[in-house]
Amino acid sequence: MTGSHHGKRILPELRTDVPSLTLRVLTAEHTDEYYALIDRNRKHLTQHGDYRAPATSDYETAHAELLHDPDPSLRCGILFHSALIGRVDLVAVNPPKYGFGYWLDHEATGHGYATAACRALIEYGATVVGATEVFAGVTHGNDKSGAVLTRLGFKVAETLETYTRYHRTLVASSCAYPAQR
Template sequence: MAGSHHDKHFFPELKTSVSGLTLCALDAEQADEYYALIDRNREHLTQNGDYQALAASDYKTAHAELLDDPSPSLRCGVLLHRTLIGRVDLVAVNPPKYGFGYWLDHEATGHGYATAACHTLIKYGATMLGATDVFAGVTHGNGKSGAVLTRLGFKVAEVFETYTRYHLALVASPCTYPA
């Protein structure tokens, strides 16, 4: 596993617009803190019928997930003053098209942290990965999650039986086009 330690350094700690709120690579080193976060949020995670598998995970499952190298996807911990309060992922479904997912500790919702964390990761994805499109699914009934996406500029792309798919088209910076 020669590359496993320096892989983490390729994803820098990212500052958000909220003081003390940062994103970092979420890996096995944070397994204890990550599992504790899942454990105290089991009810919160499943209130709208989503995140069932995550909420059901035991320590071994949560730890094993963090051992897997997510690349080319990005799996980030959301930290508030160095404490893990959530997770945000940019999933390389079909680059430059990416999937997107996020969740926060129930006590951390309602402060703009999700919006700030998501904005930062999407901007990073557009700049560093050349992402052109980001898609996210929101289970019906999860209005707060939909509101985060709407604030970020996502539009409803399709409505399915159990969830709504949102889409954000990212505009490349003008300097990338030939004159």
Template sequence: MAVRHHDKHVFPELATSVSQLTLCALTAERAAEYHALVDRNRDHLTQHGDYQELAASDYKTAHAELLNDPSPSLRCGVLLHGTLIGRVDLVAVDPPKYGLGYWLDHEATGQGYATAACRALIGYGAAVLGATDVFAGVTHGNGKSSTVLHRLGFQVAEVFETYTRYHRALVSSPRACPA
């Protein structure tokens, strides 16, 4: 488990709404499994022009990344029946504002796993980290990823040349008092 050194917080294995689909801290102990997942998904990861650096990485690079403590961000493996099928991250951009990133093995898409994994991590971020806002970017043409965000309650915040930024407020804003 990853330890956030500044508060000694240990990230638990998180259950999701899908049976046998869980999240765990993605650490160097899973480097071989993670690299194999990346390796068999190189075309899938780059089909929309993103994840180029990840797809080009070798085992040594993957292992080195997983050795680094991501605190205060969360780097999670998505496990189905204990097997790594993807990754979901909650990135501490400007806490309590976070970024969300995710991808799944090409054979695991279309089954609700990304939605369930992201929902569980966002809920954890709100409850434990005090996250108030989550943002995510989706490369144009990646309709499946946009669909995941819409299911999670995200709204389009801004459209750029190559991607769309989505936002979800996790807490209600205070209402203006009538004058």
């Protein structure tokens, strides 16, 4: 179920396979909640050298980012019991090829939330947006993030100096995932 506003696609609230875990588009009206999430996770966001930009954001910078409409990319908040616990983005690099990024509140890690949120957005990207390939980069040392991508069927595409690039080909008609171990 997608709506349209001035000819643009509107992302509905997406459910995941984890009860009470949903995704919604992050907009400027969510700045207070988003900034609070960044503020309590500054150390967590930079522990592997990644996510420096959001970690150094002040309120005005976070607000300005959320004011910008990323269309055709998707910028989503990850919510658990309606509380913002993270972010996941599907970035229109060269459609139908997309980049992918995500992060969670340090208190929310280890529960399968990232995997479930990413799975929901990837499926939406494949079936509604028409994404055929997704790429993600993981800074060396961030093994948990690499494990999320592996669970989602991504393969290592390239190992670079500071990060590993992952890739997954999507099939819109059946966005199947590998069996969980």
